Amino acid sequence: MAFFHQICRGFSSSAVRAVVIKHVTIIGGGQMGSGIAQVAASTGHSVTLVDTSEDILKKSVKTIEGSLRRVVKKKFADKPEAGEEYVQKVLKNVSTSSDAGSAAQGTDLVLEAIVENLQVKQDLFSHLDKLAPAHTIFASNTSSLSISDIASSTSRLDRFGGLHFFNPVPMMKLVEVCGTSATSQETFDSLMNFSKELGKTPVSCKDTPGFIVNRLLVPYILEAYHLHERGHGSKEDVDIAMKLGAGYPMGPFELSDYIGLDTIKFILDGWRVMDPNNPSFAPSELLNKLVAEGKLGKKTGEGFYKYK
Numbered sequence: 556m557a558f559f560h561q562i563c564r565g566f567s568s569s570a571v572r573a574v575v576i577k578h579v580t581i582i583g584g585g586q587m588g589s590g591i592a593q594v595a596a597s598t599g600h601s602v603t604l605v606d607t608s609e610d611i612l613k614k615s616v617k618t619i620e621g622s623l624r625r626v627v628k629k630k631f632a633d634k635p636e637a638g639e640e641y642v643q644k645v646l647k648n649v650s651t652s653s654d655a656g657s658a659a660q661g662t663d664l665v666l667e668a669i670v671e672n673l674q675v676k677q678d679l680f681s682h683l684d685k686l687a688p689a690h691t692i693f694a695s696n697t698s699s700l701s702i703s704d705i706a707s708s709t710s711r712l713d714r715f716g717g718l719h720f721f722n723p724v725p726m727m728k729l730v731e732v733c734g735t736s737a738t739s740q741e742t743f744d745s746l747m748n749f750s751k752e753l754g755k756t757p758v759s760c761k762d763t764p765g766f767i768v769n770r771l772l773v774p775y776i777l778e779a780y781h782l783h784e785r786g787h788g789s790k791e792d793v794d795i796a797m798k799l800g801a802g803y804p805m806g807p808f809e810l811s812d813y814i815g816l817d818t819i820k821f822i823l824d825g826w827r828v829m830d831p832n833n834p835s836f837a838p839s840e841l842l843n844k845l846v847a848e849g850k851l852g853k854k855t856g857e858g859f860y861k862y863k
């Protein structure tokens with residue numbers, strides 16, 4: 556099996572030894588970045604969380620703290636003091652910075668969870684490639700973009716992979732680990748091991764649009780929009796139907812608001828450019844209207860539903 560991976564991924568002369576990831580730099584302190592930071596810090600990793608401003612970072616730390624308190628409410632139900640100690644201990648493992656370049660200088664892994672835009676992700680990694688140590692692995696949490704395309708902005712193709720987490724990160728057990736044809740076996744192994752250290756179950760994916768979960772999930776969500784747009788079911792009824800009839804924890808409209816409608820639109824618009832005639836990626840007027848109005852889901856207080 557290892558030999559198979561070696562053939563598939565190839566070896567570059569600059570391939571590094573498997574990296575034991577102790578320090579992680581996470582770029583983007585939004586829904587995903589703060590969740591990943593929380594889980595990494597909870598499992599004993601030292602984390603630097605980076606975003607564009609101190610104000611956003613304060614909000615990210617508040618989100619982590621709130622989520623940790625939800626965890627300890629259950630984990631330490633009978634021992635609130637031990638729970639508080641745990642929260643403070645985990646928070647000590649998280650530092651913040653608005654300077655990605657300096658944060659990347661002493662780290663084993665740079666994982667980005669910024670906006671779902673190829674050019675913005677490439678610009679970030681191209682900048683950090685010049686500053687991060689040689690052994691540092693770069694990874695993207697992209698939902699839909701090609702890892703090879705993002706990696707092409709750097710000179711460390713063998714030390715670049717996909718690490719795709721699910722929302723809410725503290726609760727969702729899966730991580731999709733994606734190696735490209737240039738990712739070294741050592742890098743792939745490091746990312747698999749890191750995912751396991753976080754208490755997650757990793758699966759290996761090819762560098763194809765949406766990997767496994769989103770390639771199946773996003774067309775299903777879009778089909779729900781079209782069903783509703785044709786007048787064949789209210790949002791509420793579609794959500795109830797999929798929860799009670801198919802056993803999903805959230806219906807497609809609730810889940811869309813949870814993921815973020817901007818993220819879903821970025822995914823669909825990108826895939827439509829790649830495959831314009833595929834009906835699975837046909838535009839939804841309702842989605843486009845909500846995004847244009849800034850109604851991006853739970854994170855803005857309104858999407859398909861209102862949360863205020």
Ligand SMILES: C[C@H](O)CC(=O)SCCNC(=O)CCNC(=O)[C@H](O)C(C)(C)COP(=O)(O)OP(=O)(O)OC[C@H]1O[C@@H](n2cnc3c(N)ncnc32)[C@H](O)[C@@H]1OP(=O)(O)O
Nearest residue numbers: 622623625626629698720721722723725726769804805814
């Ligand atoms: C698009 C991307 O690329 C890929 C993706 O991420 S696709 C999206 C994948 N995610 C999903 O499909 C999520 C589907 N939804 C679910 O699994 C569940 O609804 C859920 C886990 C989010 C919430 O669970 P549910 O039982 O429905 O509701 P809820 O009562 O809010 O939560 C139950 C408990 O879970 C825990 N919990 C939920 N969210 C949490 C969080 N962010 N942090 C910590 N604990 C949390 C808490 O213990 C909570 O209890 P509490 O309310 O007393 O604190």
Ligand SMILES: NC(=O)c1ccc[n+]([C@@H]2O[C@H](COP(=O)([O-])OP(=O)(O)OC[C@H]3O[C@@H](n4cnc5c(N)ncnc54)[C@H](O)[C@@H]3O)[C@@H](O)[C@H]2O)c1
Nearest residue numbers: 583584585586587606607668669670671697698720722814
């Ligand atoms: N929302 C989901 O359910 C989900 C699940 C898996 C993967 N993803 C992917 O994760 C990434 C982030 O998604 P999210 O939902 O956390 O988005 P979000 O909007 O909640 O957070 C993005 C954060 O990145 C910051 N940011 C943007 N550009 C930056 C830059 N150049 N440098 C530093 N910070 C920057 C923003 O200020 C914001 O805080 C996207 O690629 C998305 O496709 C999202």
